[in-house]
Amino acid sequence: MIVAVDAGNYETKVVNSHGKYSFYSDIGEYRERKLNQKHGSDDMEWEYQGERGFAGSLAKFESEYGGSMMGDSKYHRDGLLRVLLALHQYCDDNNFKIVVGQPISSHTQAEKQRIKEMLEGDHILTVNGVKKTIRILNCQVAAEGASAFWIHPQGGCVRMLDIGSGTINAATILDRRYVDKDSFTINFGANSNLTNDVKEMANAIIRKSHKWNKDDRVWLIGGIAEEIEPYLTGHFKNLKVLKPNGLHSKWANVLGYYALASGLYE
Numbered sequence: 001m002i003v004a005v006d007a008g009n010y011e012t013k014v015v016n017s018h019g020k021y022s023f024y025s026d027i028g029e030y031r032e033r034k035l036n037q038k039h040g041s042d043d044m045e046w047e048y049q050g051e052r053g054f055a056g057s058l059a060k061f062e063s064e065y066g067g068s069m070m071g072d073s074k075y076h077r078d079g080l081l082r083v084l085l086a087l088h089q090y091c092d093d094n095n096f097k098i099v100v101g102q103p104i105s106s107h108t109q110a111e112k113q114r115i116k117e118m119l120e121g122d123h124i125l126t127v128n129g130v131k132k133t134i135r136i137l138n139c140q141v142a143a144e145g146a147s148a149f150w151i152h153p154q155g156g157c158v159r160m161l162d163i164g165s166g167t168i169n170a171a172t173i174l175d176r177r178y179v180d181k182d183s184f185t186i187n188f189g190a191n192s193n194l195t196n197d198v199k200e201m202a203n204a205i206i207r208k209s210h211k212w213n214k215d216d217r218v219w220l221i222g223g224i225a226e227e228i229e230p231y232l233t234g235h236f237k238n239l240k241v242l243k244p245n246g247l248h249s250k251w252a253n254v255l256g257y258y259a260l261a262s263g264l265y266e
Contacts, residue, residue, distance in 0.1 A: 028063020145169030
């Protein structure tokens, strides 16, 4: 099965041939509960490599030390677990060819190889009492933000601005080619600072993107795209929120990954 997974810091999004799905990205420790209250459809008790824990809504509400690991790379235990949970819970297969994402600043050959080696192969995971062997046959690592371009590819220069919960990715695509020198990652996001002043966040983005022209086409994606849009349009005159097929802009990355996966694997 071909699957795209956007293992974000706030939500993990999944797309396959059957549809799109999401769950909270929180990962936390296991503990015995006196009352097994249901907190959400994504409540997950997991067992993997001798460890037990909670994930999704269950971790958000019931783990003392739960949460979401943020940073400029997805090469970590939480990133691995999010992908495996996505494949276990939302895919009716055991063999997978996948595309996942990585922030632009750490989208290096070495870091991509580490993620591939972390994910490819066999994984035995139990979720809510259901044990599965997940076999990842092939994993490719796409650039966050830039990949959303492939939902509606076009010529000329397009700037992609991806407001994530932990990082902000800014990518430049020129005539369908990624331009590295005009692309970058800002190491804060919608949920990573002590204060989340959207207006000041927009001002920080504008300061960081000094190489971009005010008249460039800018496609804005991410969970708070519509909220931050009014504070960016005063500077970027041709900015628009990308809503693939009328969906919320938070789906843009994973749908871009799926477009890439379909081209790679089909």
